[in-house]
Amino acid sequence: xxxxxxxxxxxxxxxxxxxxxxxxxxxxxxxxxxxxxxxxxxxxxxxxxxxxxxxxxxxxxxxxxxxxxxxxxxxxxxxxxxxxxxxxxxxxxxxxxxxxxxxxxxxxxxxxxxxxxxxxxxxxxxxxxxxxxxxxxxxxxxxxxxxxxxxxxxxxxxxxxxxxxxxxxxxxxxxxxxxxxxxxxxxxxxxxxxxxxxxxxxxxxxxxxxxxxxxxxxxxxxxxxxxxxxxxxxxxxxxxxxxxxxxxxxxxxxxxxxxxxxxxxxxxxxxxxxxxxxxxxxxxxxxxxxxxxxxxxxxxxxxxxxxxxxxxxxxxxxxxxxxxxxxxxxxxx
Amino acid sequence: xxxxxxxxxxxxxxxxxxxxxxxxxxxxxxxxxxxxxxxxxxxxxxxxxxxxxxxxxxxxxxxxxxxxxxxxxxxxxxxxxxxxxxxxxxxxxxxxxxxxxxxxxxxxxxxxxxxxxxxxxxxxxxxxxxxxxxxxxxxxxxxxxxxxxxxxxxxxxxxxxxxxxxxxxxxxxxxxxxxxxxxxxxxxxxxxxxxxxxxxxxxxxxxxxxxxxxxxxxxxxxxxxxxxxxxxxxxxxxxxxxxxxxxxxxxxxxxxxxxxxxxxxxxxxxxxxxxxxxxxxxxxxxxxxxxxxxxxxxxxxxxxxxxxxxxxxxxxxxxxxxxxxxxxxxxxx
Numbered sequence: 001x002x003x004x005x006x007x008x009x010x011x012x013x014x015x016x017x018x019x020x021x022x023x024x025x026x027x028x029x030x031x032x033x034x035x036x037x038x039x040x041x042x043x044x045x046x047x048x049x050x051x052x053x054x055x056x057x058x059x060x061x062x063x064x065x066x067x068x069x070x071x072x073x074x075x076x077x078x079x080x081x082x083x084x085x086x087x088x089x090x091x092x093x094x095x096x097x098x099x100x101x102x103x104x105x106x107x108x109x110x111x112x113x114x115x116x117x118x119x120x121x122x123x124x125x126x127x128x129x130x131x132x133x134x135x136x137x138x139x140x141x142x143x144x145x146x147x148x149x150x151x152x153x154x155x156x157x158x159x160x161x162x163x164x165x166x167x168x169x170x171x172x173x174x175x176x177x178x179x180x181x182x183x184x185x186x187x188x189x190x191x192x193x194x195x196x197x198x199x200x201x202x203x204x205x206x207x208x209x210x211x212x213x214x215x216x217x218x219x220x221x222x223x224x225x226x227x228x229x230x231x232x233x234x235x236x237x238x239x240x241x242x243x244x245x246x247x248x249x250x251x252x253x254x255x256x257x258x259x260x261x262x263x264x265x266x267x268x269x270x271x272x273x274x275x276x277x278x279x280x281x282x283x284x285x286x287x288x289x290x291x292x293x294x295x296x297x298x299x300x301x302x303x304x305x306x307x308x309x310x311x312x313x314x315x316x317x318x319x320x321x322x323x324x325x326x327x328x329x330x331x332x333x
Numbered sequence: 334x335x336x337x338x339x340x341x342x343x344x345x346x347x348x349x350x351x352x353x354x355x356x357x358x359x360x361x362x363x364x365x366x367x368x369x370x371x372x373x374x375x376x377x378x379x380x381x382x383x384x385x386x387x388x389x390x391x392x393x394x395x396x397x398x399x400x401x402x403x404x405x406x407x408x409x410x411x412x413x414x415x416x417x418x419x420x421x422x423x424x425x426x427x428x429x430x431x432x433x434x435x436x437x438x439x440x441x442x443x444x445x446x447x448x449x450x451x452x453x454x455x456x457x458x459x460x461x462x463x464x465x466x467x468x469x470x471x472x473x474x475x476x477x478x479x480x481x482x483x484x485x486x487x488x489x490x491x492x493x494x495x496x497x498x499x500x501x502x503x504x505x506x507x508x509x510x511x512x513x514x515x516x517x518x519x520x521x522x523x524x525x526x527x528x529x530x531x532x533x534x535x536x537x538x539x540x541x542x543x544x545x546x547x548x549x550x551x552x553x554x555x556x557x558x559x560x561x562x563x564x565x566x567x568x569x570x571x572x573x574x575x576x577x578x579x580x581x582x583x584x585x586x587x588x589x590x591x592x593x594x595x596x597x598x599x600x601x602x603x604x605x606x607x608x609x610x611x612x613x614x615x616x617x618x619x620x621x622x623x624x625x626x627x628x629x630x631x632x633x634x635x636x637x638x639x640x641x642x643x644x645x646x647x648x649x650x651x652x653x654x655x656x657x658x659x660x661x662x663x664x665x666x
Binding site: 085088089092093096097100101104105142143145146147148151152154155158159161162163166167 | 418421422425426429430433434437438475476478479480481484485487488491492494495496499500
């Protein structure tokens with residue numbers, strides 16, 4: 001099986017590419033940006049099983065080149081702009097263009113070239129304020145997309161549903177929770193850089209983290225589990241639903257303090273403390289205290305279960321960072 | 334006060350333009366298409382109070398020309414593609430482009446040129462299946478946009494909310510119910526042609542309408558009331574909410590049969606009957622039996638009340654058709 005991964009050099013995309021290759025599959029990695037050296041190194045062993053194609057998913061010629069001669073390919077559409085409010089104010093149309101029209105272009109190419117299935121990698125951000133008001137959100141919960149990112153990811157997901165019907169194509173969608181783990185970086189397409197990765201930056205440089213007094217409550221999703229869930233949806237015979245929540249589904253206790261402790265044990269010189277009254281934190285926590293995502297549907301339909309909860313995820317991530325220190329070379333790389 | 338009306342030659346747009354001019358306001362009518370002769374005739378008396386600008390709202394140069402030198406203008410953004418499923422399958426990206434990016438372009442021009450307020454003319458289609466499952470829908474009801482039209486109108490409305498926040502602009506939105514009345518026609522942007530107007534076509538030609546056995550249950554909105562509601566939102570000091578349902582809020586009893594009876598009384602030769610077992614109806618009813626739209630918010634905040642329920646609307650519409658028979662010259666004009 002060949003799998004086309006758009007946004008393959010991005011955070012979720014790279015995790016998926018590596019997992020597919022490790023399982024012996026062929027992968028076509030598409031991305032608008034170059035691979036960082038750590039990614040080149042990680043992908044080198046797979047030789048001909050991997051094709052790397054650099055180009056813009058908004059360019060139909062590029063998509064033609066990606067899909068031509070690859071009938072029955074699976075497609076994981078990870079390419080998206082995850083935008084900061086600053087970018088949203090500056091270029092809202094450009095974000096919509098990549099996230100919505102990019103998705104339509106991929107669906108159209110998949111249809112023309114007879115792809116087997118497209119998995120659209122969507123976002124739990126479409127639940128909006130429900131994430132902060134409800135006890136949990138499931139796939140039939142009302143949506144309240146508020147940011148340009150959430151609006152665009154929701155519209156693109158709905159377009160998957162509509163074009164599945166109109167074009168009779170095989171499409172299914174995951175709604176990702178908050179992902180942490182290997183391969184997160186500030187590319188030109190990723191403005192939001194998670195708390196865990198910010199702490200890694202400080203740890204690798206042997207600096208001190210000044211934390212916000214408040215912890216984060218969240219059912220984090222480890223990046224390798226994100227890849228596993230996407231693969232499960234790519235490979236299922238015929239998924240019963242259009243959309244699937246994909247998260248760990250359980251709250252991680254004191255995730256920031258535990259991550260700091262894990263980093264402190266691994267990186268000499270790294271220290272951390274909660275900000276004193278006269279101090280400004282140097283780590284940002286966004287969207288605190290989200291509720292759980294209900295993962296019953298993906299568990300039941302696809303047999304998905306997260307393999308990496310907090311401690312296992314942290315151990316794996318620390319080990320990965322140790323092998324890829326050059327991935328964290330400069331602030332906000 | 335000057336009001337810019339995008340899509341001003343369209344169905345809702347023309348009703349709004351006429352109502353604004355009748356009240357003595359200045360209007361800038363923008364549209365991608367030409368005015369039909371009946372519209373030229375209706376607008377002629379208003380002389381310099383009206384400017385007609387023909388161009389594409391996706392063209393920033395056109396928008397610059399529309400907004401330049403018109404600080405503090407009100408803006409009613411009616412331009413949209415109301416698409417058939419066939420168009421949705423054929424050119425989904427083009428529909429999204431006009432309905433979403435067109436809206437962003439108008440908001441951006443309004444911001445740059447210091448417009449007073451933008452009213453986005455949105456659609457109740459965003460409620461999706463809730464319209465057929467619930468007893469009524471209010472503005473905080475969950476949304477289920479399903480068609481490309483509904484997806485695009487919902488995304489554009491959400492963008493109004495987001496850009497209002499990011500850009501600190503004054504924007505408010507109506508969600509129109511199902512509009513009937515003067516000025517509905519199949520332009521290049523309007524694929525869906527309502528049951529009432531289909532019957533007018535037959536009546537003007539003295540033909541026979543063959544009806545579906547089932548009636549339509551619906552809280553129709555007469556086009557002049559749509560204009561009144563949009564004007565109320567344009568003129569309010571500071572609307573308390575971002576979105577307002579705009580419909581009549583009451584079900585019209587046997588609307589199709591009553592409309593046929595009104596047409597029969599006015600147009601010699603027009604006849605109608607319910608399809609016999611071996612007959613195919615020649616009038617289409619789309620999306621039957623929608624629930625009521627709750628109009629409590631617009632009534633309370635803006636003092637809006639519909640002036641044209643079924644009988645008053647039908648009397649007015651019949652009178653209008655009598656003066657504008659040339660508007661219905663050929664099938665699906």
